Amino acid sequence: MPIIYKNFRDDTYYLHSKLTTKGNTTYYFSKEAEGAAELDQVPSGYEIYENPNGNVYMRKEQKPVIQPEEINVINNGMIKYSEIKDFKLDIKKNAIFIYTVDPSISNGSIPKQLLHKYKQYATDLRFVLVDKEERIFEVERFCYKGGIDDWIFLDQSNDLEKLVQDYIQHLGKDSFYELM
Incomplete structure (x- = not known):
């Protein structure tokens, strides 16, 4: 079978x-x-x-580096601090990527009954574990300026909850592009 x-x-x-x-x-x-x-x-x-x-x-099989409670902090932070409700977390090695749906697609350009078939997710924010012992994370956003098109460092801390609270609230807003 x-x-x-x-x-x-x-x-x-x-x-x-x-x-x-x-x-x-x-x-x-x-x-x-x-x-x-x-x-x-x-x-x-x-x-x-x-x-x-x-x-x-x-x-x-991937050997987990990110702990389940750290994934929960980010997931719960999206629910608590972000206006975006359609998101997915993707864990790759030592990074947690937040994927969100293009708002132009979810705002009516595709009939609701077909949305699940055609919506596309993209990532603009990620949390990277940079020190496994101290559990220090960096938060990075994707930069679309000219020839850069790469991840840029925003902040670093061993307080993941604080990083989540400070940065997730900007996803989907103009203030996101002012983060440096």
């Missing part, structure tokens, strides 16, 4: 496998059922990963 995964858009993905030229097995997801791998479970050492825009991948 093939491994099947449904993403948040209700698209169905099937796990496939193939041999590389070196003879190793590689895994990938496809919307095509034909040729799907006959596996009982996800291969040992791998996990299914869905990115914020619904793309599905098989990847090697």
Whole structure:
């Protein structure tokens, strides 16, 4: 029986496998059922990963660096301090990215019943763990000035709650672009 995964858009993905030229097995997801791998479970050492825009991948298991309570601080901060209610957190190695929906899409340009199929998430703010022992985080925002197009440092602290309170409130507002 093939491994099947449904993403948040209700698209169905099937796990496939193939041999590389070196003879190793590689895994990938496809919307095509034909040729799907006959596996009982996800291969040992791998996990299914869905990115914020619904793309599905098989990847090697990630060793958690960010603690669940730190993720909760950011999630709860979004609920408490931000006007944005449609968001996703994506943890990659030592960083927590906050993804939000383009407001022009969610403000009526797409019929509500189709919104889940077409909305796109983008990230403008992230919290990066820079010291594992002291649990020091940097907060960074994405900069769109000319040739920069990169993350810029805003602040650093071992008080994640304070960083969240100080910076999440600016997401989706003009004040966000004044943060330096």
